[in-house]
Amino acid sequence: MKAYLAFADGTLLEGISFGAEGRSAGEVVFNTGMTGYQEVLTDPSYAGQIVTLTYPLIGNYGVNVDDIESRRVQVAGFVVHELSPTFSNWRASESLDAFLKRHNIVGITGIDTRELTRRLRHHGVMMGALSTNETPEELFERLRAHTSAYDDVDWVRRVTTPEAYVWGPEKRDAKYRIALLDCGVKYNILRELADRGARTTVFPATATAQEILADDPDGVFLSPGPGDPNLLGYAVDTVKQVVGSGKPVMGICLGNQLLGCAFGGTTFKLPFGHRGANHPVKDLTSGRVVITSQNHGYAIDGDSIGDPNVEVTQINLNDGTVEGLRHRELPVFSIQYHPEASPGPTDSRFFFEQFLKVIEERKR
């Protein structure tokens, strides 16, 4: 079946439908990772976005029951060059096509995704709409008149957990008790913490600092998440109070931006974001570079952070943007990329150990 992908700049691409039939809209973004489509699809940080992968052959290894990063498929739509008609991998339980049908997500294949990526690189990310049952005119009309801009929506409220829940070992077996502010957490963050003996209570993004600190956790974790941090004043306030409590705090991705904002910084939108598994990040202390997994459309302006005790610890080698922050006196640090990987390189997993070490030291 025919499907269309329309862009705010008037471009129309025709392809073939897969996954669910229907309509969707979102900010169109590209990811350059060559593996990990299942993790990308289920990552809450992609809420509200139509994702295209630059690697042309997708679906080869199917979909399995383990590699999910949240309760559902989060993307607004999925754009590929060639959907594999078959899949082969020992863990695969169904095809990508069946998986997207089951989760009611519209996909389109047969698109020149390199052309699409080049367009986004030139113009920056833009809004787009996908459809299997509208004429191009109807599609453009919907995109123009009936679709809210990505940056106007508080996506965090849409992906955060409605109720607090616990992940990890039983209380008596837990070495650490962590409180996590869920702005769109990926399961692998919880898995990494649990693997190291941490029992994590996951709080809704709207939880207050009092609620988060009520049970006297050993440390507080700020999760990644989707959307413009400027809409998250409530979470920034919470982070300010949490930091003020003196508890060890670690932030990832949006968590890095929330911390930056809490220390008086401002954020800006990147032209086409950082999404992929090959971003080089330099640690300014060691001089060493790690290859990181990234997924963000906004960044902290390092110069805007007023607090002289906050330093930029790492930068992106491609564009010099801030990749890590640290408070010189408080046990607080954050990174802009994904140490939990999934998908992507696992080279910076040691940050989880570092966080738990900070907790350990304070316990002594």
Place this chain on the structure above:
Amino acid sequence: MVIGSGPIVIGQAAEFDYAGAQACRALREEGVSVVLVNSNPATIMTDVEMADRVYIEPLTPAFLTKIIAREKPDGLLPTLGGQTGLNLATELATRGILDDYNVKLLGTPLRAITRAEDRQRFRKLMRQIGEPVPESWIVEKDGELVELSRQSGLPWPLIVRPAYTLGGSGGGVAHTPEELIEIGQRGMRLSPRHQVMVERCLVGWKEIEYEVMRDANDTCITICNMENLDPMGVHTGDSIVVAPSQTLSDKEYQMLRSASLKIIRSLGIEGGCNVQLALDPKSFGYYVIEVNPRVSRSSALASKATGYPIARVASQIAIGLHLDEIPNRVTGKTLACFEPALDYCVVKIPRWPFDKFTSADRRITTQMKATGEVMALDRSFESALMKAVRSLEVGANSLRYKGASQWSDMEIESLLTTPTDERLFAIAEAFRRGLMIEEVAGLSGYDPWFLHKIRGIVQMEKRLRDHAADLNRDEAAGLLTEAKGLGFTDRTIAELTGRTERDIRALRTSLGITATYKIVDTCAAEFEATTPYYYSCYDREDER
């Protein structure tokens, strides 16, 4: 001083010339004056403009010593001349020549090379860092070989690899104690150290390779990974290879990537390194097979496949630069410190000389027989495969192969089971005769994903033949677009539909089905490319 790789022999060919030439250019750009030694004048690197001084002399310690005495180089870069360059550098170092003339060995330290190449020390190191290596035994005497062959409970079949040889020559798979003794004795004779390794045979496992780099600051990156279509048991130089891997999920990809980086770190390599791994197709189980602590045939392939100049960067690392101090020349803006993102598929097929050596044994095993290889890029696997097949110049314009239709079913079964240069064509022929994916997978050990793709090409042959009559404008458009996307040439389409090549070309051009050209830019279009190269495809946008 740079040591070239000497004569082109089976198992070691022009890739070292490519690497050496790249290195000479890079070194001179950094203001280093280069003395090049190679015994083979029929190479690019020995062109007068490549180095400041060129010596065409036998690659022996005696001659090299004389050249060192005369030129008094500050450093020696041995990791670009394949095994020959490495072995010579080792000789010069152990004889004390390098110390006598105060020549610094550049790039990967010798002890790292020895640790990687001496199988016993390598295995010990792997055990120390917790990386799995298959059970194995080192044998240096006939008596030890006989003793081993009598041991009970050996994990037959066993693979025999001679130490320190080019392309693993002289090895083989032993199914019985008699075969073990025969192959083992031959291997010891061929090994300069009279040493062979006997190990658990992982025939049937997936063979995956990673090209990795490390600088003196311990920054490590992956250039690309590659999946061999031929499972373990066929030398990777004799395997059809695809980049990046196609059937690995992110978990498997990252597991093997992490292992490769851990290995290059533990060895202390400064430069490039190729890591070969065997992956169980039914679990996360894997074994480290071997590493090449230098630029190799695989790194030349990875370079061309990704646009990342491995030999150039390796030589810059060797003279002390860090990865984040080296620019990425393709984008001009970013640095050499990143991992290439491919937005196309790469297929490499070995070129065997069986058309020249007509009486040679066409079976391919653990000893490399290919004398060259071809590589093709496209947006689809099928088209990359078809382009590569055409580039082989074996008279095949597609997967239709001369004489294949005359093979008996028995012959096909044997061609699927026993790897030869004709296995790919036998797979296609098997599908023409209606064999199931599972049957072909069972016989060949190929992953079903690749077999589906090959069957798709065969099915297109039939569809073109079936629609020969109604190749009118409307119906033709869809079919022709699809066939071109799968890499069918106008000539093959003409043969299958009973038209002329010129007819088909005119028809599709009138339908607007023409080739477009895309850029190899190392970064999947994320950054603009300034010095790129192109490949053809039948996708929408033309970037010329």
